[in-house]
Amino acid sequence: MRLQDKVAIVTGGGAGFGEGIARRFAAEGAKVLVADIDDQAGRAVARAIGEAGGAADYVHADVSLARFGGLDILVNNAGMPQWNGPMLEVDEATFDRIFAVNVKSIYLAAIHAVPALERRGGGAIINTASTAGIRPRPGLTWYNGSKGAVIALTKSMAIELAPKRIRVNALCPVAGDTAMLADFMGGDTPENRARFVASIPLGRLSRPEDVANAALYLASAEAAFITGVALEVDGGRCI
Numbered sequence: 001m002r003l004q005d006k007v008a009i010v011t012g013g014g015a016g017f018g019e020g021i022a023r024r025f026a027a028e029g030a031k032v033l034v035a036d037i038d039d040q041a042g043r044a045v046a047r048a049i050g051e052a053g054g055a056a057d058y059v060h061a062d063v064s065l066a067r068f069g070g071l072d073i074l075v076n077n078a079g080m081p082q083w084n085g086p087m088l089e090v091d092e093a094t095f096d097r098i099f100a101v102n103v104k105s106i107y108l109a110a111i112h113a114v115p116a117l118e119r120r121g122g123g124a125i126i127n128t129a130s131t132a133g134i135r136p137r138p139g140l141t142w143y144n145g146s147k148g149a150v151i152a153l154t155k156s157m158a159i160e161l162a163p164k165r166i167r168v169n170a171l172c173p174v175a176g177d178t179a180m181l182a183d184f185m186g187g188d189t190p191e192n193r194a195r196f197v198a199s200i201p202l203g204r205l206s207r208p209e210d211v212a213n214a215a216l217y218l219a220s221a222e223a224a225f226i227t228g229v230a231l232e233v234d235g236g237r238c239i
Contacts, residue, residue: 001028001029002028002029002216002220002221002222003025003028003029003030003073003216003219003220004028004029004030005029005030005031006025006029006030006031006072006073006219007030007031007033007068007069007070007071007072007073008022008025008030008031008032008033008071008072008073008074008075008219009032009033009035009071009073009074009075009109009113010022010025010032010033010034010035010075010077011035011036011075011076011077011078011105011109012035012036012077012078012079012128013032013034013035013036013042013045013075013077014034014036014038014041014042014044014045015036015038015041015045015178015179016176016178016179016180016208017077017128017173017176017178017208017211017212018034018036018075018077018078018128019041019045019208020207020208020209020211020212021075021077021208021211021212021215021216022034022045022046022049022056023045023048023049023052023054023212024209024212024213024215024216025073025212025215025216025219026049026052026054026055026056027052027054028216028220030055030072030073030219031055031056031068032046032049032054032055032056032057033056033057033058033059033068034046034049034056034057034058034059035058035059035060035078036058036060036078037060037078039058039060042058042059042060043058045058046058055068070116070119070120071113071116071117071120071123072117072120072123072124073123073124073125073126073219074109074113074117074123074124074125074126075125075126075128075215075219076105076106076109076125076126076127076128077126077128078101078105079101079102079128079180080097080098080101080102081143081180081183081184082094082098082140082141082142082143082183082184083183083186084139084140084183084184084185084186085139085186086139087141087142090141090142094142095142098142098143098146099142099146099149102143102146102147102149102150103146103149103150103153106127106150106153110125110157113125114161114164114166117164117166118164118166121165122164122165122166122167123165123166123167124166124167124168124169124218124219124223125157125161125166125167125168125169126168126169126170126171126215126218126219127150127153127154127168127169127170127171128150128170128171128173128211129147129150129151129154129170129171129172129230130143130147130150130172130173130174131172131173131174131175131232131234131237131238132144132147132148133146133147133148133149133150133151133172133230134151134172134230134232134238135237135238136148139186140184147172150170151170151172151230154168154169154170154228154230155168155228155230158227158228159228162227167218167223167224167226167227168227168228169218169223169226169227169228169229169230169231170229170230170231171211171214171215171218171230171231171233172230172231172232172233172234172238173206173210173211173214173233173234174200174205174206174233174234174235174237175196175205175206176205176206176207176208176210176211177205177207178208181205184196199237200234200235200236200237201235201236201237201239202235202236203235204235206233206234206235210233211233214231214233218231
């Protein structure tokens with residue numbers, strides 16, 4: 001049990017990568033607070049974890065720690081995609097929403113989580129970035145920018161929080177077969193999928209378990225000397 005008795009919050013934990021991370025953490029002994037805006041999905045994940053013998057609860061995009069009494073790990077996974085298309089066709093409201101969900105949420109979570117982590121003597125923060133922040137592609141300009149900001153924030157947070165024994169790392173997955181995939185490809189068609197998969201050297205999309213396994217490593221004691229890293233989980237796409 002690599003996370004035995006640790007307390008973790010996973011935002012965007014109701015589906016996709018977040019669900020995979022929440023389930024994996026619970027299987028490794030963590031008490032998981034699943035945070036999402038989709039009540040039905042979030043409750044379903046928490047219920048499934050409980051039925052599997054794990055400890056989990058659901059909150060509606062909250063950071064309350066009363067359920068488990070503290071915090072050791074924060075996973076900032078909540079995200080919003082951009083529909084693939086010309087940058088000038090994205091309206092201001094959508095731009096603001098992308099940066100509010102992908103970037104400002106990290107700021108808001110830090111305000112509440114960092115003091116809680118510090119009270120426990122340290123901990124780990126994992127921010128879900130993207131290959132889009134490392135190797136941007138046309139058609140996703142504003143999303144690319146938001147994920148580039150996540151990577152920069154991760155590195156700066158790592159430096160500033162190191163004296164508090166709080167490690168901060170980022171995950172940079174390539175797109176997976178989740179609800180966001182259609183947006184990234186500009187429509188989910190066999191042709192678009194084939195073109196996208198052809199750009200990944202290992203020949204497939206990412207899976208929730210790929211991201212969950214990477215998150216587990218970064219959250220565990222095995223990564224005790226790793227901070228400020230943007231870990232590519234991308235089948236070689238960023239090479």
